Amino acid sequence: MLKITDFEGTWQISRVITDRLAGQTGQLDGVATFTRTDGNTLAYVEEGTLQLADGPKLQATRPYRWHFGDDVVAMTFADGSAFHSFVPEGYVEGTEHDCGDDTYAVRYDFIPWPRWRAVWVVSGPRKDYTSVTEFTR
Numbered sequence: 001m002l003k004i005t006d007f008e009g010t011w012q013i014s015r016v017i018t019d020r021l022a023g024q025t026g027q028l029d030g031v032a033t034f035t036r037t038d039g040n041t042l043a044y045v046e047e048g049t050l051q052l053a054d055g056p057k058l059q060a061t062r063p064y065r066w067h068f069g070d071d072v073v074a075m076t077f078a079d080g081s082a083f084h085s086f087v088p089e090g091y092v093e094g095t096e097h098d099c100g101d102d103t104y105a106v107r108y109d110f111i112p113w114p115r116w117r118a119v120w121v122v123s124g125p126r127k128d129y130t131s132v133t134e135f136t137r
Contacts, residue, residue, distance in 0.1 A: 002088040002110060004042060004068045007034045011135045013046060021128040024053035028060060032135065042066040044075075102127045 010033045017026040030048015037043050043065060050060040063078040074085045075094075086094035086108055094106040102124030109117040120131040 001071065002113070004036070004040060004066075006088075006113075007042060007066070008036060009034060009137075011137060013048060013133055013135055015048075015131060015133040017052070017129055017131045019052075019129040021126075022053075026050060026052035028133075030060070034066070037065075040068045042068070101125050 010031050013028070013030055013032045015028040017028070019026065028048045028050040030046060032044060032046040034042040034044055043063065045061065045063045047059075047061045049057050051057045064083065065076045065078065065080070067074040067076065068088075071087060072085050073088050075083045077083055082097075084094045084097045084104070084106060086092055086106070088108075089110055091109045091111055092107070094108060097104040102122060105121045105123075107119050109119070114137050116135045118131075118133045118135075120133075122129050122131070
């Protein structure tokens with residue numbers, strides 16, 4: 001099982017977003033930085049350049065908190081509200097997150113460590129997209 005020290009530091013990220021509702025694809029390239037804030041918590045901040053279809057390139061940033069327990073990571077939004085949790089090993093599903101009528105479902109692939117991937121499938125009346133993020137050192 002991966003530990004907090006395995007994630008600390010800076011990762012290159014490359015994300016492909018396939019938006020079925022809008023009929024377009026987007027790309028985000030940047031970095032994700034994990035910084036320890038206490039004994040079992042990492043502050044996660046991703047920063048990058050996002051381009052949706054042929055639109056302009058935009059600067060994007062998103063913060064989260066990763067709280068490491070004995071065998072699970074509980075991920076929260078920066079304000080501390082719950083997002084989802086997962087076991088940091090192998091090829092594993094995280095818990096789903098409901099946002100209004102839309103549902104966020106994630107699967108992590110840690111098998112090719114130190115490369116890893118997060119695949120989000122978001123569905124509902126307002127959203128229908130898949131987001132695949134590759135993390136590399």
